[in-house]
Amino acid sequence: MRVALIGTGRMGAPMARNILKQNHALAAYDVSAKALATLEDSSARICTSAVDAVRDAEIVLTSLPGPKQVEFVMAEIEPAVTGDAIVADTSTTSPEQSRAMAARFAAKNVAYLDAPISGGVEGAVKGTLTVMVGGDAADFDKAKPVIEAYARAVNLIGATGSGQLTKMVNQICIGGLIQALAEALHFAQAAGLDVGKVVETISKGAAQSWQMDNRWKTMLDGKFDFGFAVDWVRKDFALVFEEARANGAELPVTALVDRFYAEIQAMGGGRWDTSSLIARLERN
Numbered sequence: 001m002r003v004a005l006i007g008t009g010r011m012g013a014p015m016a017r018n019i020l021k022q023n024h025a026l027a028a029y030d031v032s033a034k035a036l037a038t039l040e041d042s043s044a045r046i047c048t049s050a051v052d053a054v055r056d057a058e059i060v061l062t063s064l065p066g067p068k069q070v071e072f073v074m075a076e077i078e079p080a081v082t083g084d085a086i087v088a089d090t091s092t093t094s095p096e097q098s099r100a101m102a103a104r105f106a107a108k109n110v111a112y113l114d115a116p117i118s119g120g121v122e123g124a125v126k127g128t129l130t131v132m133v134g135g136d137a138a139d140f141d142k143a144k145p146v147i148e149a150y151a152r153a154v155n156l157i158g159a160t161g162s163g164q165l166t167k168m169v170n171q172i173c174i175g176g177l178i179q180a181l182a183e184a185l186h187f188a189q190a191a192g193l194d195v196g197k198v199v200e201t202i203s204k205g206a207a208q209s210w211q212m213d214n215r216w217k218t219m220l221d222g223k224f225d226f227g228f229a230v231d232w233v234r235k236d237f238a239l240v241f242e243e244a245r246a247n248g249a250e251l252p253v254t255a256l257v258d259r260f261y262a263e264i265q266a267m268g269g270g271r272w273d274t275s276s277l278i279a280r281l282e283r284n
Contacts, residue, residue: 003027003146004053005044006073007063007091010227011117013038014124015063015090018150020044021127029053051080058084059146064091066235074101083109086143090131092116092171094239095161098134102160111139114160115147116167120227120273128152132170134162168240171233174274175257177211182278185219195220215275222279224272230261231270237261 001024005016008030019026020043029047030036036046047053054060054077064070070093081087087105089098089112098114105112113135123129129151133140140156147154157166184207188195199216202208218226237258244251263280264272272279 001025001146002056002058004029004057004060005063006030006050006053006061006077007069008032008035008039009063009065010121011090011124012063014121015061015129015150016044017042018124018127019146022145022149024146024149027053027055027057050076053077054080054085056082058086059143060085060087061146062087062089062091064089065232066091067093067097067239070097070101074104078104078108081105081108081110086111086113086139088113088115088133088143088147090115090117092167092236092239093164094242095134095164098161098164102135111136111142112160113139113143114163115143116163117151118167118170119151122227124150130170131155132157132163132166134158134160134164134166164239165243168236168243171236171240172251172254174211175233175237175261176253177209178215178274178277179253179257179260181209181211181216182219182275182281185216185278186281189220211275219275219278224269224276224279226273226275228274229271230264230274230276233274234258234261234265 003019003024004027005012006029008028016026016028016039027045027047028039029050050073060081062073070091102112113133115131115133117129117131119129127150130153131147131151133156144154157163188198203212260277260280264276269276
């Protein structure tokens with residue numbers, strides 16, 4: 001298929017490479033020349049503008065930092081996207097913004113999917129991301145072969161906005177799991193246990209998680225350069241809290257974890273990955 005990708009940063013560039021591996025024709029653009037240059041050694045068509053990238057595209061993917069960038073890019077490409085195309089936004093925004101964008105594009109016969117991703121940079125590189133999608137089933141079926149190029153799990157959750165809501169559920173779960181793991185590792189060290197043996201043992205039982213399997217050692221080593229940054233998760237949490245105020249959900253643990261991430265930012269760790277919660281426990 002003819003695919004356009006707007007946003008070739010840490011997530012977008014490896015996604016682009018996996019799309020190319022499936023022999024789709026890809027046009028790519030990023031406002032950062034440095035980010036765009038990472039694809040110069042590929043078969044992607046490097047474009048000089050977002051409008052140039054989306055001309056004649058059947059599937060338009062956007063991988064952007066947040067709602068402001070999504071609003072800007074969508075307004076830019078809206079006049080250039082042709083009828084019968086599908087725009088799929090992989091960014092993390094809000095369900096309200098997704099519904100508003102879908103309505104705008106529907107006016108010119110262009111479909112819109114909110115298709116946020118989970119799995120970090122490692123998942124983008126390996127093509128093993130999880131994608132949660134909101135939108136029409138027929139549009140989902142058309143876009144799915146392209147999305148599957150960079151994902152191992154792709155599910156249509158429901159109507160437009162459902163993808164973003166599911167991403168919020170995902171972020172709530174991750175925040176609580178990382179904090180629990182950070183406290184457990186900190187406790188094990190304070191108790192003088194062999195942490196490796198502890199993790200080897202409890203990871204075979206009910207305490208097991210992806211975070212435990214993949215991050216316990218790097219957390220103890222103080223290595224926090226594995227992807228999704230604290231600044232980004234706090235942006236996501238702000239969207240979660242806004243939605244929770246609207247739907248009445250209570251999120252006391254998530255609010256507490258958000259405050260802990262604010263402490264990490266104050267320590268200079270805004271660009272550390274989310275596993276850095278352990279750093280605030282070991283700072284003294």
